[in-house]
Amino acid sequence: MKKIVYLFALLLATGSSWANIVINGTRVIYPEKSKEVIVQLVNNGDDPSLVQSWIDDGDINSTPETARVPFLLSPPVVKVSGHNGQQLRIKKLPALLPGDRESVFYLNVLDIPPVPENLKNQNTVQLAIKSRIKLFYRPLSLRGSLDDALTKMEIQAESREIRLVNNSPFHITVANIAISGKELLLNDAVMVNPFSQASASAKRPIAKGQTIQVKYVDDLGAYKSKSFVVR
Template identity: 45%
Template sequence: MKYVIIFLTLIITSFSSLANVIISNTRVIYPEDQKETTVQLINRGTSPALIQAWLDENDPNSTPETAQVPFLLTPPVVKIEGDSGQQLRIRFTGAAGSLPQNKESVYYLNVLDIPPKQENLDGKNLMQIAIKSRIKVFYRPANLKIAVSDLHTYLSFNAQGNQLIASNNAPYFASIATISAHGKALIREPVMIAPFSTLTIGTTEPVSGGQALDILLVDDYGSYQKYSLTTK
């Protein structure tokens, strides 16, 4: 029997309808002053599921063997019974102060739902899909100078034709679900602006200085918060 597994990666923005095992969070915040943080997995199917999980530094092609991160994730492999759940524990194992102390750092949690081997299919070709979900893990230093709820006040947008030059002067990652003007979306997909950095964002139509924008920011809980800004 030919046995082929295809891997499908999902970046989680909402619960996947394809995977039996889902991650209850859409993002994870790891405060520096906590010993560990947890992530809840839920098996919505009726059959047991085998899960493999690991963290990486923004490498979608990473594997548990190649990923090098200052975190310990347990359990790395676990069987989750149908209609049941399992917690993953993430513990920072790096040296104190080894990550930037003036801004967040981001990592990615991978959860691979490995399909069970089908029985009584000898002599038949078989293709199965192993679904890999990925969500962001933000490591947040304890002594950042501003509140995360004020993030939007540290964002600015410079209009340049069919581009917006977005500046983030906050110590937090700015995850923007959409940018719109007069009810029309200006970007085709979400963007994330790193702390203390700028990002050039292509727009679906020209923008001008003094133009009102509505942005949807993703907060710590995965909810959208709407703010109105004006371009420069």
């Protein structure tokens, strides 16, 4: 009897050369007025892949069986032929979410490659790649845009500790902070929740009154930059 053991690798960004299945985009925006949103998958490989997809509310160890979210995703499991695409449809279910700020969820896409013909009926180990991107639910009541939200953000610093204060109803993802073109953040990108703050560590001390450039991620997944004076 053959035995297949799947090893799961988690990708927080799409487009890895390991994965045949690629998500078109690095984030999903779900406006409240939309009946559904569509996410496009593409199989860049020659072989078919079995794809399993689900949405979670922040648990990186979630599974389709344990995730509990107010969204319906279809199809949850689908076979995608080589060099072909597949649409995932996401529909909001009747559930109460905050109306004064965004809510964040995560779309998981698991790419399970087929067993090679020459390894069938043998004990094999296969690598299944899981891509995970953010899904933002955006209430109709929110005014302005993510770019406008940046004008309401404050940057505070004390030596090497940076405090990012988000005074807007949008999630702000800070990819890095730079002074004179030299990037400062020691850690990865920082997402600051609406009406909240987050901390980050810098490679060297930052003084109040200095002008810094904040690189952030917009709705399309592109990097933009805005200047701030440190408070």
